[in-house]
Amino acid sequence: MADDPMDKGLNRNSAMPSRRAMLMGTSAALFASAGVPIPFLDKLPPGMRLVADAQEASGAMPEGKSGLTILGDRPINMETPPHLLDDEVTPGKYFFVRNNGLPPDVTNVTDESWKLTVDGEVERPLEMSIADLKREFEPVTLRLVVECGGNGRAFYRPGASGNQWTFGAVGCADWTGVRVKDVFEKAGLKKTAIYTGHYGADTHLSGDPSKEAISRGVPIAKAMDPNSIIAWAMNGEDIPYLNGYPLRLMMPGYPGSCSQKWLTRIWVRDQVHDGQKMLGHSYRVPKYPVAPGTEVPDEDMKIIENMPIKSLITSPQTGSRSKLGEPIQVRGHAWCGEGADVARVDVSMDFGETWSQADLAPAPNRFSWQRFTANVTPPQQGYYEIWARATDTNGVEQPATTPGWNPHGYINNMQHRIAVFVI
Ligand SMILES: Nc1nc2c(c(=O)[nH]1)N[C@H]1C(S)=C(S)[C@@H](COP(=O)(O)O)O[C@H]1N2
Numbered sequence: 001m002a003d004d005p006m007d008k009g010l011n012r013n014s015a016m017p018s019r020r021a022m023l024m025g026t027s028a029a030l031f032a033s034a035g036v037p038i039p040f041l042d043k044l045p046p047g048m049r050l051v052a053d054a055q056e057a058s059g060a061m062p063e064g065k066s067g068l069t070i071l072g073d074r075p076i077n078m079e080t081p082p083h084l085l086d087d088e089v090t091p092g093k094y095f096f097v098r099n100n101g102l103p104p105d106v107t108n109v110t111d112e113s114w115k116l117t118v119d120g121e122v123e124r125p126l127e128m129s130i131a132d133l134k135r136e137f138e139p140v141t142l143r144l145v146v147e148c149g150g151n152g153r154a155f156y157r158p159g160a161s162g163n164q165w166t167f168g169a170v171g172c173a174d175w176t177g178v179r180v181k182d183v184f185e186k187a188g189l190k191k192t193a194i195y196t197g198h199y200g201a202d203t204h205l206s207g208d209p210s211k212e213a214i215s216r217g218v219p220i221a222k223a224m225d226p227n228s229i230i231a232w233a234m235n236g237e238d239i240p241y242l243n244g245y246p247l248r249l250m251m252p253g254y255p256g257s258c259s260q261k262w263l264t265r266i267w268v269r270d271q272v273h274d275g276q277k278m279l280g281h282s283y284r285v286p287k288y289p290v291a292p293g294t295e296v297p298d299e300d301m302k303i304i305e306n307m308p309i310k311s312l313i314t315s316p317q318t319g320s321r322s323k324l325g326e327p328i329q330v331r332g333h334a335w336c337g338e339g340a341d342v343a344r345v346d347v348s349m350d351f352g353e354t355w356s357q358a359d360l361a362p363a364p365n366r367f368s369w370q371r372f373t374a375n376v377t378p379p380q381q382g383y384y385e386i387w388a389r390a391t392d393t394n395g396v397e398q399p400a401t402t403p404g405w406n407p408h409g410y411i412n413n414m415q416h417r418i419a420v421f422v423i
């Protein structure tokens, strides 16, 4: 035989997995030895592995949450399996949770009792209840993405410490609140105002009350963006407890860490905020590309601002089956930070050899994710991977594998890949 199937990992007739399959990892070996063909295997770029089956959720699910994958319980961190993010608007029960400390006691909180302070470089420091916010400013509802800066950390090599987020530290909901800008205009920003510093009511893991769990900030221009809001509702209801009830900031397009939960204070600063997790290597990446594993000095790190172009396949669920000849409808979302919009999404079923353009629904407002849909019809039975690749209006597209390595594994916007079996 001229074309030796062993070389393609399609080892139908032997109990032994082919060498190529073994080199590519256990899943390929498994499929090949079980006699499942992998029709486009010869297109799989060298060094890439087949997608492993979906992770199962484990541990006790906190009240109000469902189906999430628990990464840790002190502090509690949970990500959402991609197929549970299929809704246009992520329901509260599926919204991921990223906590740096211990959530506050909010049992007796009311709209009158919860107070927000705005102070620092302002003419008139304010202390307002949620009732005051609702009364004094125009309410707005915006559909906004929250994505953790560390989403995708699990895929960097060498790995970084911290939560091993895969794809699901992201969600998109309808948030209702008031513009930070309107509140700042009431307080009157001084000319010296250049940055914000955010504080929440959660406590440091050590229990030390003088320490913050996290206190991040943004440049004043970002805070003054009309899409930056102080929100008291998510999807028309109270914000879920673990997502910041009763009040949180939303700084969409920036790493999720800028969207302070259980918000109690915005300190307007005359310098770049130096709160907990603003300095050192926290939420920072090297100013220049570095080789994987490089130790980067603090002064060569810069603060992450806009999040990169990204997409997620939310249907079908990875590992699912479909019938030969029936088109598979591929659905998902695409989003990006400031400075660009989503221009297009393409999908591939042959390990990135060829791509077809998906339909892209318009966004209801800036910083929402956008639905994409495409049909693919695999040509024969077997194992396939569906890959999605979003491109922004600057022509920047998602990389096939991890982008530039950085010490803490931030802003990984590599393409999402799912496995499907055609039977
Ligand atoms: N008060 C407070 N706000 C916080 C955090 C926190 O630990 N405490 N985590 C931040 C981080 S790192 C992220 S990614 C988002 C996650 O929002 P979510 O838990 O609602 O999904 O909240 C941010 N706001």
Ligand SMILES: [Mo]
Binding pocket: 098, 147, 148, 149, 150, 255, 256, 257
């Ligand atoms: Mo985060």
